[in-house]
Amino acid sequence: MKFRTRMWALSTALVIALAGCAGTAEPVETPSATESALPEVAPTYFPEGSANQNKAYFDWVMMKHITEQPKATHLTIVDALVAGGFNKKAMEVTPSKSGTGKPADAIIVSVKIKKLCLVGQRMLDGTYYSSVERVLATGKCLVGETEPIN
Numbered sequence: 001m002k003f004r005t006r007m008w009a010l011s012t013a014l015v016i017a018l019a020g021c022a023g024t025a026e027p028v029e030t031p032s033a034t035e036s037a038l039p040e041v042a043p044t045y046f047p048e049g050s051a052n053q054n055k056a057y058f059d060w061v062m063m064k065h066i067t068e069q070p071k072a073t074h075l076t077i078v079d080a081l082v083a084g085g086f087n088k089k090a091m092e093v094t095p096s097k098s099g100t101g102k103p104a105d106a107i108i109v110s111v112k113i114k115k116l117c118l119v120g121q122r123m124l125d126g127t128y129y130s131s132v133e134r135v136l137a138t139g140k141c142l143v144g145e146t147e148p149i150n
Helices: 002-019 051-068 074-083
Strands: 091-093 106-113 116-123 128-134
Touching: 051 074, 051 106, 051 116, 051 128, 074 091, 074 106
Parallel strands: none
Antiparallel strands: 091 106, 106 116, 116 128
16 A cells, blocks of 8 residues: 555656646646547648647547547557548557556557647546647657557
């Protein structure tokens, strides 16, 4: 039990420390659950637009993919976003499997657009959360282990 408490404290400290690394940019939305009802018509995609302008489209692509493939993997999520028009070279994604080989509790994917990141999280139970976040001081969107994207 002490190990979990220490890990939680370490994780919390890391999040707080990283929050201070971000520079100023456009306003950032707070993370929120995206409605489970998928609109029939895709929102507009703005290829040269900002992360905030493309969040609705990003959510639509992610929700459509998760609805069609409830057991979506990091690879299929990246492929769906690329098919939707997002730049593969601007993406980061976490593994589909945990270190024990079991399905990961969540797969997190990001698309870096200028100094902001579209971040989507597909939970194992099929729920989806997303937000627009500032690029970290490292120049990346995600912290921790990510998968190579070819």
